[in-house]
Amino acid sequence: MKRSAGLLAFLLLLLGGGAASAQSRVTATGTAAILSGDAARARDRAVEAALRTAVEQVIGTLVDSETLVQNNQLLADRIYTQTRGYVSNYSILSENADRDSNIYTVQVEAEVREGSLADDLGGLGLLLRRMKMPRVAVVLKNDDGTVAAFVQKVLREKGFLLVETPDEAGGAGFWSMDQGAQSDLLRRYGAEVAILGAASGGAGGSVRGSNLTSYQASVNLKAVKADTREILATASGHGTSVHVGEAGYQEAARQAATVAGGDLVRQITSQWARESSSSRALLLDIDGVTPERAAEVAARLEREARGVQEAILRSSEGARATLHVSMQGDASDLAQEIRKLWPRAKVTSQSANRLTVAF
Structure with a gap:
């Protein structure tokens, strides 16, 4: 039985797709005071309290207790105020109005959107702390540094720590290596996650009747654990722009990197959320x-x-x-x-x- 459970957990770790829709089913209890004999209103407040407790329980599996204490006000302002948004469905298991104590108690079974919660916790940097702030290196083929810089910007804004890539990374010799050798090289320079990929694009045709030129850019990304070479996530993005000069390619590259980088971050945080809560x-x-x-x-x-x-x-x-x-x-x-x-x-x-x- 233990082997079967472990195998199932391992398979879940490998399933990158659908991570954002991952859900957790939890049971939680909420209470509220019955004021002026209004049991119906107390019941509503008790349900809300139970749903908040359900969300708190799931957060507790994703973030360590010390981080929770240190960021309690941040969580209260950014997460707990929108509890309903993280609950996809719930049912009331039991309820009781105690007239002696004037307390209404409700027990619910709730389905919490763990993927959405992980995204928002990732945006607050809390999952990164749980994973001990892994350092990231970005290396793209066929890129003059433009697309990589925009990808790094997306990662930095999400709280990721970036390491400077070595001079030998990105050259012809680097891309002739297999993925394992690439990861080993970046790991020697401090990277724990390697984001590898390729960029393409440039100027297209001129816009008829004007001095404008169309530009496009595409990027494919893959995030890999540098020590085990396990693939964390893959993503791609495309951007287009019309401009009078090279700023057009800059805008197309920004669009492509923002789409791909954002998708990659969501997948990574969902994967880390599963690792934090299961194995x-x-x-x-x-x-x-x-x-x-x-x-x-x-x-x-x-x-x-x-x-x-x-x-x-x-x-x-x-x-x-x-x-x-x-x-x-x-x-x-x-x-x-x-x-x-x-x-x-x-x-x-x-x-x-x-x-x-x-x-």
């Missing part, structure tokens, strides 16, 4: 083990490690094995569990989603 895919590299020993490690992690839903032996060659681990937590949490189970094991390398351990 995330980690890679565990183990040195000094036989294939049989690696299989034993995987089995014990499943049985005894807190938060581990599934551990699968992905490959084994020589004295090194790689496990795929589905876990509620990141690589630092996995390292802590490994130290508990194997006190002599030594962590030799660690990033957000990947861990290397010597046995």
Whole structure:
């Protein structure tokens, strides 16, 4: 049963499409005072209180408690004031008007739009804090820097931390590498998420009877976890403009980058929301083990490690094995569990989603 649940969680992590429509079903209770004998009005307020509690419960799965406390007023102003917008449907499970205490109590089952909530939390930067502020590098093929600059602007406005890309990134040698080598290069310069892609466009024909020129620009983007090479999101955008000079291409590039960058951010935050509330895919590299020993490690992690839903032996060659681990937590949490189970094991390398351990 545990393996089946872990497999399901892993499959959900891989499903990027439809993330924005993800929903969570929760049960919540709300109360309100019955004033001047008006039970109907108290009932309405109790329902609103229950729905707010439902939204708060979902937020609690997406954002850590310390961040919630530090940003309580911000959440109250920007999220809790529009509770109804995050609830797609609800039903009343029970209700009671206590005339002795003059309290109306309602219990509801609500479907909360987790994707929409994640988008707005992402806009406030709260999901980024939950994911420990991953740093991002943007590299685009066939781009003079114009489109990349606009993509970076979208990311920066959403609170992402950007790293300067190395000189060798973006050249012919970089694009002749496979995706893994590209990610490794950017990771050496501090990037934890690599946004790779290609841009195209330029001047089209002249507008008849004027000195205007039509311009167009297109961009395709792919966000990849630099340490595990897992694809987080893909997006594309297109822009057009008519202008007398090169400013026309600038406007077309801005449109394309804004569309693609905005879509990419929404997908990334939805993916991170799912990872925060359920589990995330980690890679565990183990040195000094036989294939049989690696299989034993995987089995014990499943049985005894807190938060581990599934551990699968992905490959084994020589004295090194790689496990795929589905876990509620990141690589630092996995390292802590490994130290508990194997006190002599030594962590030799660690990033957000990947861990290397010597046995």
